[in-house]
């Protein structure tokens with residue numbers, strides 16, 4: 001029996017519009033949350049959490065995994081020093097066709113454009129010990145596209161990231177949490 005919580009963050013910045021507020025966490029609030037996590041919980045990486053689920057290791061009580069979706073530049077700037085300070089493992093899910101691009105899928109829904117990390121920033125994050133996972137090629141709504149497109153979105157995004165990092169990419173986050 002295991003039990004763990006997974007925290008999901010997007011943008012570490014003040015909201016620039018009302019409709020993106022639920023995706024934003026103030027950097028100082030994030031720092032407070034990480035300080036608290038380090039004291040009250042046992043932060044684990046997703047790989048450690050998976051090993052616990054598979055029964056190869058025992059997960060500690062109050063295991064919490066910290067994750068980030070989409071690859072916003074604000075997370076590169078704000079999260080890395082805080083995670084390093086409190087020694088908290090984390091995973092970042094990247095939209096493989098939007099590297100050095102922006103959140104056009106959010107902009108299409110009326111939210112402000114925000115920059116996403118470039119290849120060097122992703123490599124630096126990976127080198128700092130943050131696990132990198134895939135978040136598809138195009139932030140796809142997977143249940144709404146063909147089988148062929150699904151396979152492309154899932155497998156090609158993994159390949160793009162593995163080529164970028166020269167390392168295996170083992171984690172995947174469904175955009176919008178949508179799956180079938």
Ligand SMILES: [Zn+2]
Pocket residue numbers: 069070135139175176
């Ligand atoms: Zn996303």
